[in-house]
Amino acid sequence: MSYRFDSGADRSGGNAEKYALRQKLFGTEAVLPMWVADMDIETAPCVLEAVRRRAEHPVYGYEEMPDSAFEAQIAWMRRRHGLALEREWMRFSPSVVATLNVAIQAYTKPGEKVIVQPPVYPPFFKSVERNGRVVLSNPLMRTEGGDYTFDFDNLRSKIDTDTKLLLLCSPHNPVGRVWREAELRTLAEICLEHGIRVVADEIHSDLVFAPHRHIPFASLGDAVRDITLTAIGPGKSFNVAGLAISTVAIPDTEMRESFDAVYESIHFAQGTIFGHVGFEAAFREGEAWLEALLAHLRSNLAKLARVVARYPGLIHMHLPEGTYLAWLECSQMGLEGRALRRFFVEEAQLGLSPGISFGKEGAGFMRMNVAVPTDTMEEALRRLDSALGRFSGSA
Ligand SMILES: Cc1ncc(COP(=O)(O)O)c(C=O)c1O
Numbered sequence: 115m116s117y118r119f120d121s122g123a124d125r126s127g128g129n130a131e132k133y134a135l136r137q138k139l140f141g142t143e144a145v146l147p148m149w150v151a152d153m154d155i156e157t158a159p160c161v162l163e164a165v166r167r168r169a170e171h172p173v174y175g176y177e178e179m180p181d182s183a184f185e186a187q188i189a190w191m192r193r194r195h196g197l198a199l200e201r202e203w204m205r206f207s208p209s210v211v212a213t214l215n216v217a218i219q220a221y222t223k224p225g226e227k228v229i230v231q232p233p234v235y236p237p238f239f240k241s242v243e244r245n246g247r248v249v250l251s252n253p254l255m256r257t258e259g260g261d262y263t264f265d266f267d268n269l270r271s272k273i274d275t276d277t278k279l280l281l282l283c284s285p286h287n288p289v290g291r292v293w294r295e296a297e298l299r300t301l302a303e304i305c306l307e308h309g310i311r312v313v314a315d316e317i318h319s320d321l322v323f324a325p326h327r328h329i330p331f332a333s334l335g336d337a338v339r340d341i342t343l344t345a346i347g348p349g350k351s352f353n354v355a356g357l358a359i360s361t362v363a364i365p366d367t368e369m370r371e372s373f374d375a376v377y378e379s380i381h382f383a384q385g386t387i388f389g390h391v392g393f394e395a396a397f398r399e400g401e402a403w404l405e406a407l408l409a410h411l412r413s414n415l416a417k418l419a420r421v422v423a424r425y426p427g428l429i430h431m432h433l434p435e436g437t438y439l440a441w442l443e444c445s446q447m448g449l450e451g452r453a454l455r456r457f458f459v460e461e462a463q464l465g466l467s468p469g470i471s472f473g474k475e476g477a478g479f480m481r482m483n484v485a486v487p488t489d490t491m492e493e494a495l496r497r498l499d500s501a502l503g504r505f506s507g508s509a
Contacts, residue, residue: 117403119410122154122487136465145465146486146494151287151439153353153485155410157392158403161352164395165388179206179359179384179393186397187361191346194401195319197330203370205362205377206385210317211237213345213362214281216380217313218245220372222278229273229280229310231264232473235287238315239473242281250277253475254289260443261432262289266300273308280310282331285318288441288472288481290434292326295334302331302338311369314344317360320351320404322436323412332365340366343373350437351404352396353485359389411438414484414491421495425502438485441469445478447505454480462501464494 126133132147132154139149156162184204191197207213214237222228224246230238231252242249250272255265282301285292305312314331322328332342347360364370384390415433418440422431430443449457451470458464458480469479484491 115402117159117406118156118487119407120488122490123156125154140459140465142459145459145463146490146497147465148483148486148494149465149467149481151350151437151483151485152355153438153483154490155353155407155485155487157353158396158400160395160399160403161354161392164391165357168387168391174387177384177387177390179390183390183394183397184361186394187346190397190401191330195328195330195333197333197344199363200365203363203365205364205373206382207345207347207360207362207377208358208382208385210315210345210347210349210360211241212382213343213360214238214241214313214315215245216373216376217343218242218247218279220376221311221313221369222247225276226279227274227277229269229277231281231283233288233469233476233479234281234283234472235315236471236473238281238283248276251473253473254286260430262286262291264293264297264301266304269301269304273304273310277308277310280305280312282312282314284314284316284331285322285328285436287318287437288439288467288469288476288479290432290437290439290441292322292328292435295329298329298331299334302334305341306337310341312338312342314342316344316346317350318437319346320348321408321411321438323408323434326435328436332363340369343369348393348396348400351407352392352400354389354392354396357386357389357392359385359393410488411485414438414486414488415440417491417495418482418484418498421499421502424499425506428502428506438483440482440484442466442480442482443478444480451477454478457501457505461504462497464497 132150136143184201188199227248227250228242229250239249252269254262319328332339332344344363349355422429428447455468458466467481469476
């Protein structure tokens, strides 16, 4: 079966954040929005069909998330990622960010420290701060080749008795790393040694490009599993953020009970009737679509890399190992903060995420979301190429 990735449905007239916030964020609607992490690509036909079928039933009352939906995800996680999950460990969550907040409240007290490794998805540090906890920042380290890894020495030197939790982004937004087993094992050893629990945000785990392989943190043995909460869902990979559905897996009983105490005090209920059926369809029937999507994203990234390679004195990128987010290093352009953003908005007419929003370590970078249809990608590349061409000519 072939799927539609060459062009996409028009989202500009509706409530899509990516489009509706253009004026506010970029001061113009002329930019191609390639910022927030959702896709301008239609979701899988099996998801559309399941939601349509449910919409036709005229009663939209309370519904439980069915066991069959959890079972579909459990089977998917075993098959695709070698992670053995049990139904009893799993909870519904309307959002991975909500999960982060609940976990911070459940596993730390006000004033205690939570490890965050920037540059990273902004809610990682905002959730810690908004809950009155303290961010223990362990910035990612650049390797000789310019890629990122964890800074274990810095981490070891900063951990103290108030350090209780680590927020792991795996695969990592925005730098696109798919962490190797050795990197994860060292991180796990440090956490085990110091009694630090781990929230593994693995929402991007299905967006990994071969030969890279996502290794769930909780799959690193029983001891590691029992200090880990894993947050997963179809939001990114099936482009269903608007269905507001994800899950949480907490194998350890005590960790589960602490989580439940906060979770139940909020009353997340069970999600939406459309979320339940869309979620189950994605994990039961969506694998072929996901593989086709990955090939499309890989092709968009390769095209972007070819344009970037024409301007080695200005801009660099490492092909992401996972996620559809390209982390563009622009520091050699010699433009600071606002001027760099202005270049992308006014010269390239592209609405990207400024690297600085992922922490000060992101200064000089821009994050570009390439999860767009072929026609949009080609237009974006024309704009980027032409703006960089003019800039290099005038520099
Ligand atoms: C690492 C990461 N976690 C969580 C989210 C958001 O998840 P949700 O919409 O389920 O809160 C994103 C979205 O960009 C993300 O990149």
